[in-house]
Amino acid sequence: MTQVNYSIQVPRSIQKITEHLRAILNSLGQLSRSPWASLLTFAVIGIALALPLSLFVVLKNIQVVSSSFQASGQINLYLQNNISDEQLHNTLVVLNMDEGVAKSQYISPQQGLQDFEQNSGLNGSALNLQSNPLPGVIVVTPESSLNTLQIEQLLSRLSKLPSITTAQLDLKWLQRLNAILAIGHRTALLLMIIFAIAVLLIIANTIHLTTQNHHDEILVIKLIGGTNNFIRRPFLYSGIIYGLVGAIFAWLLVDIMVGFLQNPITHLASLYGATYVMQGLGLSTTLYLIGGGILLGLIASWLAVSRYIYEIEPK
Structure with a gap:
């Protein structure tokens, strides 16, 4: 076997x-x-x-x-004195068309003076001035996706608008x-x-x-x-x-x-x-x-x- x-x-x-x-x-x-x-x-x-x-x-x-903090930074655009309503409207239209602008808010000289009075505690004495020394201001909020360099470029771009005298944004600390x-x-x-x-x-x-x-x-x-x-x-x-x-x-x-x-x-x-x-x-x-x-x-x-x-x- x-x-x-x-x-x-x-x-x-x-x-x-x-x-x-x-x-x-x-x-x-x-x-x-x-x-x-x-x-x-x-x-x-x-x-x-x-x-x-x-x-x-x-x-x-x-x-x-x-x-x-960078995304919440705002640009203050100080307007020329005695700016007309048409010029203000055109400026706001140009701002809102910019891709770097999320929103813009206009603060009139009267509103600015009232805000200054409330924040400083002058109790109405600022409203007794013969003339309002404050200019109109447009507060611009940049898009949150912008970095520091892009915000600086936006600031430079907006400061060149005809109705703007000064554009202010403090980014040095950032x-x-x-x-x-x-x-x-x-x-x-x-x-x-x-x-x-x-x-x-x-x-x-x-x-x-x-x-x-x-x-x-x-x-x-x-x-x-x-x-x-x-x-x-x-x-x-x-x-x-x-x-x-x-x-x-x-x-x-x-x-x-x-x-x-x-x-x-x-x-x-x-x-x-x-x-x-x-x-x-x-x-x-x-x-x-x-x-x-x-x-x-x-x-x-x-x-x-x-x-x-x-x-x-x-x-």
Whole structure:
């Protein structure tokens, strides 16, 4: 009687997936064997990533607030004395046709004098003047989508209208704030690069120490014909896990910071009669953070492991 042997050929793709799953489990096992050291490494990586991100979040919120001030800025157009109704009508028509103008409001000299009396507390004495020294004013509200440069261009354009004597808008403080924000963004970018290098060094040093602890195991695997890719794979996943969990730690720290600052910021906004909810990292920035952490972990572990593996040769 002939014995028939049946063998099932496992697809190559399934074998690859199995190898990667085994490497991931091996990496998790290595991390679980020293939980406190792993947790400390995660925390250090998270703090290193959170510091520049915190500055970035603060700058982003300041920029949002400054943009709202910028959008609410108004241009005061002072009219010529004794302007006719027809000239006033033509000026308002030209203003409303401008794409940068959201709305315009005419304040007559009489209305301006009454407003001045109410705001200054003169109690009617200003109305006893023989002649009204105040000119008519058109208050122009720019479109909210305009930036500082576009508002300045609108101001220059409106000041050239025939019936306008003076066009006034104070944007100097906003320009200074934008310049400070530009410096802040450069600083945040520089800190991000510096701390990214620090994270690379932290993960690379941690993986290097791990490979040294597994020196004999790596040597045995090489003796029985294990490839460098097979040896390298668990350590690469360890680096990826360090970067991933460190990025999650950073996200949590920034989120805690935003929640910690929300109450005083809400109180400050209420003093100005406004409401403001502090913005966090956002979905896209969070995804960039996690992807960047994974990439840093992969690069650091690759550099640390590859060099060490090539130095180990069985005799």
